[in-house]
Amino acid sequence: MFNPTRLSTARKRRQLTKKHLAESAGISQLTLTRIESGQTADPGEETVSALAKALSYPVSFFYREDCEELPVEAVSFRSLSSLTARQRDAALSAGAIAHLLDDWITDRFNLPEPDLLDLRDEDPESAAIALRRHWGIGSKPIPHILKLLEAKGIRVFSLAENNKNVDAFSCWRNGVPYVFLNTFKSAERSRFDTAHELGHLVLHLHGGTSGREVEREADRFASAFLVPRDDFIANVPVVRSLQQLMACKHRWGVSLAAITRTAYDVGSLSEWHYREFCKQISYRGFRKNEPEPMRREESVLWKKVFGQLWKERLTKDHIAAELGIPVDEISALIEGILGGDQEKVKTFRSGAKLRSV
Template sequence: MFNPQRLIIARERRAMTKKFVADRIGLAPIQIHRYETGENEPSDENLNKLSDLLGFPLAFFSGGDVDQPRRDNASFRGLASKTARVMDAALASGAVAYLVDDWIGERYNRVPLDLPEFEPEMPPALAARALRQHWRLGDKPIENMVHLLEAKGIRVFSLAENTKDVDAFSVWRDDVPYIFLNRFKSAERSRFDAAHELCHLCLHKHGGAAAVHKNSPIEKDAQSFAGSFLMPESDLRAIIHSSIYNVEDLLRYKTRWRVAAVALAYRLSEIHMISESRINSFYVEMSRRGWLKNEPNGIIREQSHIWQQIIDDLRSQGIGKSDMVRETGIPVNEWEGLLFGLANMLSIDGEGKKTPPRKVDLRIV
């Protein structure tokens, strides 16, 4: 049976207005409204037109109801600056990710969650230190943020949007945390975004992180948490013995903590290892050189251990992309967008001999 909620998700996923959809398939906008409210059902002909326009197979529109992230429970960076259409497209991506995650959960035993919840009043630097202690990380640099999040039971997806408008967002779905990362940003930025969203998950679980401006106290707390978590003060002071006089020094040191030079500069300023005037001069110089968008000595982009394990196992079972689309109703481009930069889906192009289904334990190594 036709599910109007899924039409809304598909339309918002493509960032299309009701009027645009109506114009493209030759209907009045009020008719699309009636489809989405369930007042009317589209004819087979119109449903085929909607499927073609929105790029979702017919099977998608007949599935059950879908959980959806909401604006009031998803933490977006600088929400106030986002257009409703951009926001809704990203949230619709989250709804599709939930469907993917449920399909995976039928086949694989997921890693149990290990994420303590802190009081939102806790100072962010203290929360970062407490989380490191809870996870027994010590003060050394974190080699791979994606691997770490997955090892603690946090679900990591890519944002399919090739846009500067959405850096990342995080959300709780019942008792399961999700982080969505924009993989079109630099690898260093993606690491920092992951740590930023980790703060929202453990400090702002019960709201307060959603409708905020990028300069709000909550966002500043998340930035401070991310800097403290990725660059512990004790490690910075142990490694950096001499003064930082120029941006080349920042490039040399940043590789240890796998962060952007500007993030290292702000962290050093935060713990008073360099002055505010010096960081301002560094910022001007890095901007002049174009480093704020693309700086030298970039790191290799972090990939997922869990997702690659799943993709490899599906391939070993003879499950290909067409099977995944048929069973979920989710088009290939959505699968690829959600896993972009996290796993190599090209390895699952071919289809082989099917093996009997079995539930597999996902491993963290």
């Protein structure tokens, strides 16, 4: 039976209004509205084919059970205020597609179990220390935060939303935490976004909280998690130049602007020097183009999964066909965090068990 909620999901993923989709499919907007609302329970085969073609989705996608659409209140968006409704809905729909893919993989592999804490009663800095202690990493720098999160049971996917409004978002689903990253940003910004979303997962647990204060708390958590204050003070008791901070940013894997703010917050940098350094960072264009950029992190978990799947030489088309989704949706979710090793992404093995990740 035709599923109207899936039509809505596909339309939102393509960021099309009902008017534009109706025009592309050669039907009236009223007809489309009746189909999407479920008033027309069984649209004709020709109409469904026209809609599928306009959306570049397989016809089979529209005849399956409901996708688990994420409600806005269950998701933490990094910059919700700057998002258009269309961008927000496209990102939420990407989450629904990711859940289909994750369920397919989880049925075939033993993935790490979530190992997070409920830190809603802690302030952001204390929460960062508590989670670091729980994970046994003390105050040392985190060279690969993506690998760390994956090892702790967090599913990390990429977003192919080539715009700066969708930084990242996170959510919980059936006890499993998810983080979605926009790899359009610099490697340093992506690391901060990752830690920011981790903060939401442990501080807020997506209980309907939102607003600037919640985002500031996640920022404070990310800063303290990536650059522990005691480690910074021990290594950089006094800051004398921007060049000194340039070297520091490589130790902790954060942007020059972020490490400058940390230096000020812990008292290693005076207010006057902080303001002067911020002016230099802006004047030299370092806020838009990170100086001495680090290499972008790549997923370790998905590479291990796809390495197992490679042996049976099953393609992304195989998974797409099983799930009834377009191949480009799979690519959008994984290729942004898989780096350059794309040949192995093309083929998958069915039924393998991932015993060690």
